[in-house]
C-alpha cells in the first residue's frame with residue numbers, strides 16, 4: 001500500500017529502524033517493501049525493521065532494562081486498573097456517577113501532559129474543581145508508580161531522554177510531523193548524543209491527473225454504495241491499492257460492511273458465508289466485548305453473578321456458542337419466544353434452567369444445572385488470577401465456544417480473549433482481592449477497553465479511518481463523509497487540563513485554529529497520497545441537513561450517476577426472467593361462518609387488508625419485546641381490571657352515588673393493590689417501585705373518573721362489565737368483548753371503552769374507511785338501543801369522556817353528533833349509525849372474502865412489523881420512503 005520513496009528504501013537497505021505513526025502503516029511498509037524486493041528479482045530479503053514509534057519506545061526500554069536495573073513497564077491494563085482504583089476511592093470520585101469514565105479521562109489527560117510537556121504543578125495551581133481532582137489523582141498515581149517501581153508507557157520518551165546517554169540506534173523517520181513533541185524531543189536528544197537519526201520529508205507526488213473531484217450523495221447509505229461501486233470499478237481497472245477513508249468509521253461500520261459486501265461479494269451477507277470480503281480489508285479495531293463470542297462468554301458470567309435482564313437471558317438461549325446450540329436451535333428459539341411472552345424482567349440460572357427444561361432444551365438445562373452446582377461463593381474474595389481460573393471453569397461447564405467449527409476470525413477472537421484473561425490474572429498486584437461480581441465487572445471493563453481486529457490477508461481495497469490512514473499511500477483514494485460538520489473537526493480540549501496550559505503547550509485540539517491547522521495538514525497529506533482522489537459528502541443524515549466541507553466545495557463534480565448497486569436483491573432483480581404479472585389480492589375466503597379476531601378484524605382490515613389476513617389468519621405476530629418499566633399494555637390491563645372489579649361490585653350509578661369518597665377510595669385502593677400484585681412476578685426491585693407508582697396513578701385516575709360518573713344521569717351496568725357476545729355482521733360471526741355498556745332509565749345504551757393511552761381521536765371513527773372502527777362496530781351491533789359511544793379516558797393528559805351521542809347531556813363532555821345536512825340531532829345520529837353500518841360491514845365482509853390487498857392507510861406501515869412479508873418496499877420503494885418520512 002505504500003509507494004516506497006528512494007530514501008526509505010535506502011534507509012531499509014542500510015539496516016536502519018524505520019519509525020512510522022502506527023502499526024498499520026508499519027505493516028503496509030513491510031508489505032510494500034516485499035513487493036519492491038520481489039519486483040527486483042530477489043527471492044529472499046531481510047525483513048525491514050519498521051515499527052510504530054510507540055512500539056519502538058517499548059522495545060528499546062525493555063532491551064535496556066534487560067541489561068540494567070530499571071523500573072518495570074506498567075502495562076496498559078494495569079495502568080487502567082490503577083487509575084480506576086485511584087479515582088473510585090478518591091473523595092471526588094465518590095461524588096461521580098461514572099467514576100470509570102472519569103478514570104479513563106484522567107489517564108488520557110495525564111498522557112497528554114506527558115506528550116506535550118505540560119507542567120503538572122501549574123495544573124495544580126488552577127483552583128477549578130476538575131484541575132484539583134485531576135491533580136489529586138495524578139499524585140496518587142505517580143506515588144504508586146514510585147512505590148512499586150513502575151513506569152507507565154506515556155512517560156517512556158521523557159524517561160529515555162533524561163537518562164543522559166546515547167542508545168546506539170540507527171533510525172529513519174519518514175514523516176517527522178507525525179511525531180509527538182516528547183518523541184521528537186527524545187530523537188533530537190539522541191541525535192545530539194551521537195545516535196544516528198535521519199529525518200525524511202513527505203514526498204511531493206507528481207501533479208494529480210485527473211484532478212480530485214467531489215460527489216454529493218443523498219444520504220450516508222447512498223454515499224457508501226457509491227464508494228463501494230467506485231472501489232469495485234478501480235479494482236476492475238487494475239488498481240492494486242485502493243483506499244476508502246471513512247470519517248467516523250466506527251459509527252458507520254455496519255453500513256460499511258453491508259455496502260462493500262454487496263459490491264464485492266453479492267449475496268454472501270444473506271447466507272453469512274464470506275468470512276472476509278474478497279480483496280477488501282476493513283481496518284477498524286472494535287472493542288473486544290463487541291464480538292459475539294466474547295459477548296456470549298460475558299453473558300454467562302453475568303448469569304453466574306446472579307440475575308440477568310431478560311434480553312441477556314434471551315441472548316444466552318439463542319447463542320450459537322454454547323453446548324447443544326446446533327441440535328437444540330429450534331427449541332431454544334421457541335424458548336426465547338415464550339420467555340418474551342412471559343414478560344418477566346429478570347432470570348437467574350435456576351429459572352433459566354426451568355425454562356430450558358420446559359422447552360425441551362435438555363442439553364442447555366443440563367449445563368445450567370451443572371453451572372448452578374459449581375462452587376461460586378459469590379461473597380468470597382479472591383485475587384483476579386483465581387477468578388480467571390473460575391471464569392474458564394464456567395465457560396467449560398456451558399460448553400463455550402460451542403459445537404460448530406470456528407472461523408478464522410473466531411479462533412483469533414478466542415485467542416485474544418484468553419490473552420485478556422491472562423492479563424486480568426496478572427492484575428493481582430494492582431487490584432485487591434475481589435468478590436465474584438467485582439471481578440466479573442473488572443474483566444468486562446477490560447474486554448470493553450481492549451481493541452481487537454482479527455488479522456486478515458491484506459486486501460486490494462482498504463477501508464480505513466482518517467486517523468489510522470496516516471502515512472499510507474494508494475493508487476486511488478475515496479474520502480467519504482467530507483461534510484462541513486466533520487471537516488474541519490471542532491476543537492476538543494482536554495477537560496482536566498486548563499485550556500490556557502494546553503494552548504501554551506501548542507496542543508492542536510485545544511483551539512479551533514489549531515484543530516483546523518492540524519486537520520488541514522492531514523487532509524492535504526491525504527489528498528497527496530494517491531494518484532486519483534474522489535471526495536464525497538451526503539446532503540442529509542436523518543433530519544439533519546448537511547453541507548460539503550469548505551475544503552472540497554470548489555472541487556469539480558465527479559460522476560454522480562445512480563450507483564449500480566450489487567446487492568443480492570439488485571443482482572437477482574437484474575437477472576430475472578420476464579415474468580407474467582398476476583395481480584392476486586385475495587386469500588381464500590374464511591371457511592365457515594366464524595372468524596377469530598373480534599373487533600381487531602375491522603381495525604386491521606381498515607389499516608391494511610394484507611395485515612389483517614397475515615396477522616389474524618396466518619398468525620404473523622411480532623416477537624414480544626420485554627421492555628423495562630411498566631409498558632402501555634400493562635398500564636391498560638391494570639386500569640381495565642380495576643374498573644371491571646369496581647363495576648362488578650357497584651353495578652349501578654345509584655350505588656356509586658351512595659358511596660362516600662373515603663369508602664370509595666379504600667375500596668379502589670384494595671382492588672388496585674390486589675390487581676397490581678399479579679404484575680409483579682419475577683419483577684426487579686426497580687420494577688416493583690415503578691408498579692407502585694403506576695398503582696397510585698391508576699387509583700387516582702379511577703377515582704377521578706368515578707367522580708365524573710357520579711354526575712351522570714342514572715344508569716345501571718347492562719348485563720355485566722367485560723361482557724362477551726357473538727355477533728353476525730358482514731357475513732361472518734365474530735366475538736366481541738365490550739368494556740362496559742350502561743343502560744339508561746329510558747332503556748337506551750351507552751357504550752364505554754376505557755383508554756389509558758394518550759391517542760383517543762374520535763375523528764378516526766368516521767369516513768368510508770375509518771382508521772379506528774372498533775367503536776362504530778360496537779354501536780352498530782347495538783344499533784337499536786345505542787344512544788352514545790365514548791372513550792372513558794384515564795391518561796396523564798385527561799380523565800373524562802370523549803365520544804359522540806344521540807343528544808347532548810348523556811355523558812359529561814360528550815356533544816350530540818352533528819351533521820349539517822340533518823334537521824335535528826336525532827336525524828344526525830341515525831345518519832352516523834347508517835354510515836358506520838356500511839363501513840364496518842364493508843370491512844368485515846372484505847375480510848371474510850379473503851381480501852388481502854397490500855393497501856395501507858397513510859402512515860399504517862410505520863408501526864407495522866410485516867414489511868418483509870408484504871414486500872411493500874419492493875413494490876413502491878419511493879412511496880414507502882415518502883411514507884416513512886412523512887407518515
Ligand code: SF4
Pocket residue numbers: 607608609610611854855856860861862864865866867870871872
Ligand atoms: S407494512 Fe404496510 S403494507 Fe405491509 S402489511 Fe403492514 S401496513 Fe400493510
